[in-house]
Amino acid sequence: MGFGDASSSPGLHLVLGLAPTGSPSKAEQHNSRPAKSSCSFTPTSSCEPSLTLALSAETNYPQVPKKVKVNKGCEDPLDFSRQTSPHSAVSSFSGGRVKRERDLSGEEVEAAERVSSRGSDEDEDGTNARKKLRLTKEQSALLEESFKQNSTLNTKQKQALARELNLRPRQVEVWFQNRRARTKLKQTEVDFELLKKCCETLTDENRRLQKEVQELKALKVAQPLYMAMPAATLTMCPSCERLGGVAGDGASNDKTAFSMAPKPHHFYTHFPNPSAAC
DNA sequence: GAACGGACACACATTACTTCA
DNA sequence: CCTGAAGTAATGTGTGTCCGT
Structure with missing residues (x-):
C-alpha cells in the first residue's frame, strides 16, 4: 500500500508505505500491544538517489515477544499494585500523597513495599511526597541486559527479575515501560535527523534540476x-x-x-x- | 453466538525527584 | 549555595485484548 512518487523526480524514489507486519494470532495479540502504526524511517545506505520512507511498526524495535498468558487471575501475586485496578492509584512511596481508592488492600500494599523496596525505609513518618528510587549500577545493568534480550517481559520473567533485583515487579514493569519509551524517543530523533538530511539532499537536487531546466530553456531561446x-x-x-x-x-x-x-x-x-x- | 464488564498490559503524557554542570 | 537542564522513576489516563458470565 505504499505510494511512491518516482515520476516527480526521475531517479529519486520516495516510497511511503505500511510495512507488512503480519497479523498476530489471538494468543500473540494478548499481552502484546497491537501494532500501532509508528512511523519509522528505513534508512538507506545513502540518502540518494533512493529514499525510502516506510511506515512500520517494527522497523527499529525488537518485535514484541509473543507472550503466553500464565495462570490468569492470579498471575502476578507479587505485583501488588496490579492486584488493584490499574486506575486505582496505588502509589508506591505515596506517603499519603495519593489517595487509594481501594483501601482494603492498602495496608498490605504498604507493608509489602516496605519490605521489598529499597528506599522505602525513609519516610517512616509518612510526611514526605513520593520518593524516587535510584537503581544501583548492578540493577540497571541487569535490567539493560534483560531489555536487550527482550524489550517486554512476561509475568514470570518480570517476577524473576524483580526477585533477582530485590525490586517489586511493578518497578521492573515501570522500568521497562520507561525504557521502551526512551528507546522510541531516541529512534525518533535519529529518524528525524536522517529525514532532515534527505530533505536537504532532495532540496539541493530540486534546485539543481530547476537550474538545469532554466539553462535548457535559455538554450532553446538562443538556438x-x-x-x-x-x-x-x-x-x-x-x-x-x-x-x-x-x-x-x-x-x-x-x-x-x-x-x-x-x-x-x-x-x-x-x-x-x-x-x-x- | 453476541453483549457486557472486569482484569490486565501497554503506550503515552506528565509529574516529580535526583544529579550535575 | 543557587539554579537550570537533563535523566529517569513513578503516576495517571486511554485503549486493546482476553475471558468469564
Whole structure:
C-alpha cells in the first residue's frame, strides 16, 4: 500500500508505505500491544538517489515477544499494585500523597513495599511526597541486559527479575515501560535527523534540476534549431529516429514551450536521460 | 453466538525527584 | 549555595485484548 512518487523526480524514489507486519494470532495479540502504526524511517545506505520512507511498526524495535498468558487471575501475586485496578492509584512511596481508592488492600500494599523496596525505609513518618528510587549500577545493568534480550517481559520473567533485583515487579514493569519509551524517543530523533538530511539532499537536487531546466530553456531561446543543440542534451529515439519534441510533431505548435519528447513515455523508458537526475 | 464488564498490559503524557554542570 | 537542564522513576489516563458470565 505504499505510494511512491518516482515520476516527480526521475531517479529519486520516495516510497511511503505500511510495512507488512503480519497479523498476530489471538494468543500473540494478548499481552502484546497491537501494532500501532509508528512511523519509522528505513534508512538507506545513502540518502540518494533512493529514499525510502516506510511506515512500520517494527522497523527499529525488537518485535514484541509473543507472550503466553500464565495462570490468569492470579498471575502476578507479587505485583501488588496490579492486584488493584490499574486506575486505582496505588502509589508506591505515596506517603499519603495519593489517595487509594481501594483501601482494603492498602495496608498490605504498604507493608509489602516496605519490605521489598529499597528506599522505602525513609519516610517512616509518612510526611514526605513520593520518593524516587535510584537503581544501583548492578540493577540497571541487569535490567539493560534483560531489555536487550527482550524489550517486554512476561509475568514470570518480570517476577524473576524483580526477585533477582530485590525490586517489586511493578518497578521492573515501570522500568521497562520507561525504557521502551526512551528507546522510541531516541529512534525518533535519529529518524528525524536522517529525514532532515534527505530533505536537504532532495532540496539541493530540486534546485539543481530547476537550474538545469532554466539553462535548457535559455538554450532553446538562443538556438531554436535542434541541430545547433549540444548532442548531450538531445535524445533520439532509435526506433523512430526522431529527435525529441522537434521533428514532425505537428501537435506541438507552441513555439515557446520546449518539449524534449513528443512521446514522453517512450523516451522515459528507453533513453537514458542526460539529465543529472538519472 | 453476541453483549457486557472486569482484569490486565501497554503506550503515552506528565509529574516529580535526583544529579550535575 | 543557587539554579537550570537533563535523566529517569513513578503516576495517571486511554485503549486493546482476553475471558468469564
